[in-house]
Amino acid sequence: MGRLRAFGVGVASLSVAALSAACMSGGEQDDKAAAARAKASNMAAAASEKKAETEIAAKAKANELGQIPVIMYHRIIKNPPPGDDRTPEQFRAELERLAKENYVPITAAEYVTGKIGIPAGKHPVVLTFDDSSPSQLSLDGMGNPKPDTAVGILMDVAKKHPGFRPVATFYVIRDLFGMAKPEEQTQVLEWLKDHGFDIGNHTRDHLNLLGKSEKEVEEQIGAGQKLVTSLIKFSPVTLALPYGNQPRDKKWALKGSGAGASYDFGGVFLAGYTPAPSPYTKDFDPVGIPRIRSKEKVGDCVKFCSTAWLDWLNANASDRFTSDGNASTVAFPKFKAPFVAAPFTSRALPY
Structure with a gap:
C-alpha cells in the first residue's frame, strides 16, 4: 500500500513537471513570436524611415x-595694399552673396570631422581667418565685437539672414588680435569659444615650414598649440600652414609634439587655389586641404579666387555640396x- 501511494505521488509529480514544461515551452514560443513580430515591425519602420x-x-x-568652398581671409581694413586683405565693404558684399546663394557657414573643425548639420538644400562654406589681426576681432568695453571688424560684420549679416550661421575659424599666431597681456588674450579667445567660433593653429611665429627639419616643424606647431591651450580649455583641431607651404614630410604637420605640447589634427589647410573635397569622399586628404583666396576677378584671380569659384559652383551645381538636412x-x-x-x-x- 505504501508503495502504491509512493507510485501515485511519483506519477502525479511527473504529470505536474510535464505540464510545467509544456507551459514553459509555450511561454518561450510566445516570447520568440513576440520578438519576431517586434523585429519585423522595427525593420518595417526602418525601411519606411529610409x-x-x-x-x-x-x-x-x-x-x-x-565640393565645399573654404575661403581664406586676412585683414579687413579700409585701405588694403595689393594682396590678400579686403575692405569691410568687400567682405560684407561677399557674405551677402553667400547668404543669398544658400550657403551656411560651418567651422573648419566641423568640416574635417564630417559634422555638417545644415538645412536641406543648403551648401556649407568654411570661413577662415589667418594671423589673428585686430581687424578680425576687437572687443569694446562691454565685451561686444566692434562693428567694423570681421566678426562684427559677420554677426550683422547673420542677423539680416536667419539661418546664416555667424561662425568661422581663426588661425592664430603669437600676435593674438593685438592683445599683449595674457588676461586680454584669454578674454578674446574665450569670447570666440563661447560664441561658437573655432580656433585653429597657425604656428606660433608664422615661420615658413618649407625646408625646415622635423624638430623645427614640430617645435613651431607645438608652440602654436600651447599658445592656445595655455590660455583657455580648448585644443585646436586643425592647422593652417603659414604661406601654405608644406614641410618636407607632410605628415609632420598632421601629428607630432614639440615645445611641450602634442598635436594630432583632423586636417591641415593650404593657402589657396580650389574648392575643397567633401570630407565624405575618397578625395579628402587631411594633410593638404585647399582653400580659396577672397578676391574679385583680377590677375590670376580671374579663375582661382572666391568670386570666380563661387561663379563656377553656381554654374556647376551638380559638383557642389548640397545637404539633405540630416547630419x-x-x-x-x-x-x-x-x-x-x-x-x-x-x-x-x-x-
Missing part, C-alpha cells in the same frame, strides 16, 4: 559628396556611390 529620408534627399537634390546620413545621387570614403559607407544614402 524611404522618407531618400525622398527628402532626392527633393533637395542632395549631393554630400560635392546622420551622407546623401548623394546613386551613381556617385564609388566615391564614398570607407568610414562613411554605413551612413550612405544613395537615391
Whole structure:
C-alpha cells in the first residue's frame, strides 16, 4: 500500500513537471513570436524611415559628396595694399552673396570631422581667418565685437539672414588680435569659444615650414598649440600652414609634439587655389586641404579666387555640396556611390 501511494505521488509529480514544461515551452514560443513580430515591425519602420529620408534627399537634390568652398581671409581694413586683405565693404558684399546663394557657414573643425548639420538644400562654406589681426576681432568695453571688424560684420549679416550661421575659424599666431597681456588674450579667445567660433593653429611665429627639419616643424606647431591651450580649455583641431607651404614630410604637420605640447589634427589647410573635397569622399586628404583666396576677378584671380569659384559652383551645381538636412546620413545621387570614403559607407544614402 505504501508503495502504491509512493507510485501515485511519483506519477502525479511527473504529470505536474510535464505540464510545467509544456507551459514553459509555450511561454518561450510566445516570447520568440513576440520578438519576431517586434523585429519585423522595427525593420518595417526602418525601411519606411529610409524611404522618407531618400525622398527628402532626392527633393533637395542632395549631393554630400560635392565640393565645399573654404575661403581664406586676412585683414579687413579700409585701405588694403595689393594682396590678400579686403575692405569691410568687400567682405560684407561677399557674405551677402553667400547668404543669398544658400550657403551656411560651418567651422573648419566641423568640416574635417564630417559634422555638417545644415538645412536641406543648403551648401556649407568654411570661413577662415589667418594671423589673428585686430581687424578680425576687437572687443569694446562691454565685451561686444566692434562693428567694423570681421566678426562684427559677420554677426550683422547673420542677423539680416536667419539661418546664416555667424561662425568661422581663426588661425592664430603669437600676435593674438593685438592683445599683449595674457588676461586680454584669454578674454578674446574665450569670447570666440563661447560664441561658437573655432580656433585653429597657425604656428606660433608664422615661420615658413618649407625646408625646415622635423624638430623645427614640430617645435613651431607645438608652440602654436600651447599658445592656445595655455590660455583657455580648448585644443585646436586643425592647422593652417603659414604661406601654405608644406614641410618636407607632410605628415609632420598632421601629428607630432614639440615645445611641450602634442598635436594630432583632423586636417591641415593650404593657402589657396580650389574648392575643397567633401570630407565624405575618397578625395579628402587631411594633410593638404585647399582653400580659396577672397578676391574679385583680377590677375590670376580671374579663375582661382572666391568670386570666380563661387561663379563656377553656381554654374556647376551638380559638383557642389548640397545637404539633405540630416547630419546622420551622407546623401548623394546613386551613381556617385564609388566615391564614398570607407568610414562613411554605413551612413550612405544613395537615391
